[in-house]
Amino acid sequence: MIFRSRRQRNESADTATLNGERDEQPDVDPEDGQQLVDHDQVADESTGPESPEAPAGQADQVASVDPTGAAEAIDPIDLADLDNQEWRDLGPYDIAEVDAEALEEPDAEQPRIDLGSMVLAASDGMELRLQVDENSQQIVSAMMIRDDSALEVGAFAAPRSGGLWAEIRDELIESAESAGGSANLVPGPFGVELRRLLPVRTPDGQEGYQPSRMWVAEGPRWMLRGIIYGQAALEDGLETPVAEILESFRQIVVRRGDEAMAPGDLLPLSLPENMSQGEPVEEQGEPVDESADPQTQSGEEQ
Template sequence: MTKDHDDSADSDSDGTDSDGTDSDATDDDAAEDAEARDSEDADAEDAEATEDAGGTDLDVDDLDSREWRDQGPYDVTEVDLEAEAETGPRIDLGSMIITGLEGAELRLQVADETQQIVSAMLISKDSALELGAFAAPRSGGLWSELREELIEAAGAAGGSAAVVEGPFGVELRRLLPVQTPDGEQGYQPSRMWVAEGPRWLLRGIVYGQAALVDGLESPVAELLDCFRSTVVRRGDEARAPGDLLPLTLPRTESVQQPGDEGSGEVEGAG
């Protein structure tokens, strides 16, 4: 799976093979039927999300003003990295320290032009969580600015977007046009979580089955735990708001997942 990235917080992947699984090449009809059902489910979820956003008078200013990080994500100054994480092994990627999921696959997305790692994706069964960290102003408020741009961009691309109340305040749900592996036009649903900490913003984009669930139950729960347990190491460098916080390759042993003999995979993004 390859995706285009800009090193800014208002850009994200829109070409992810979100379910993380391969179709059965010996049963094309069944695969097409399943894809059709997924598309119908995505359309229904998007309609419900749009109705919720427009019909409940969501007070985004109130949600933006609250503190949502009491259970994570955390700043590096707020945790003891020597202590074991409760939910899994820690993977040190430089500006982000993530907690792996048992049996999940880690993919690092690399921009072809700069050869810089721009995001980390954990793929678990038929769902995925893409994580990226960005510089933010000390006063906060970057998310409220960026989501307006993302909503406009979704509409300009022929997709749709809606805001709902999520586990970190305002959650953005989108349907973006993509080309399916067989060359057909389709739409990819996603949920976007954003948490703002001391001079940083952590973005998590949920794909696959977890993006179709209207709530926080499984399979969303596992990805939510991963997002909450992420630790951001911003550094003291001066950076413009929205600039990507650089990621680094982890040590081989830190990528190893319980029950998984493989290691993380690095992918091009261009």
């Protein structure tokens, strides 16, 4: 497992959003040639029709198709029925549902990465990237990368009554469409899955659409979001490589804490204790605009 962290040079980056999008796209690591994916901040969606750039080498991940009309190709689904079902029998889990002491014990077969509000399970061949705000030194996202697929995860505070995912889906769809892309709601492994095609531009000037899949699991006063990129985002079912991504998402343990937080607030992340303070940090070359898509909040404290 390769452990990396990246600093984010942006004064507003300490305010994470549920539906905000950074303007990074999958890139190729020059060291090993693997496709790597950074945070799903594909575009500053408030800037209008101009598309963000996508790095070279992504012809197989950027679709040169017009997304208009994609919604008609999806059969209607009963959103309320999917929302009312329980989808966490196999995880992800709340900290109260597992043996918390066992999580702290070293496990050679299943190493754990404790980020504070989330505990991730490492696997062979997985790379973890953390996005760190340069000013606040706070981690704003965690990305698990395996082969040519990636899963970006974040946990958010949610109302006691649940239902935050149902509240914000329409905003995500509107945001995608206003950026010139498309979004559809389909049945997924956690109820309602959001699939998006967002416009990107490759370094050689070609324009296309970047696919992603979004899974959301709701637990006691928290909501866990997972965004899938790369080859796994191009697949329709749950077979490999989606199966490995799904297993990583299911094994996450969320540690909500007791502090009062507004719905939609990002649960704080922290560096693992066993991470060397002297480990080199990769910096982004350009600032990231997080002013688009304000954080969804209902004003209710937890």
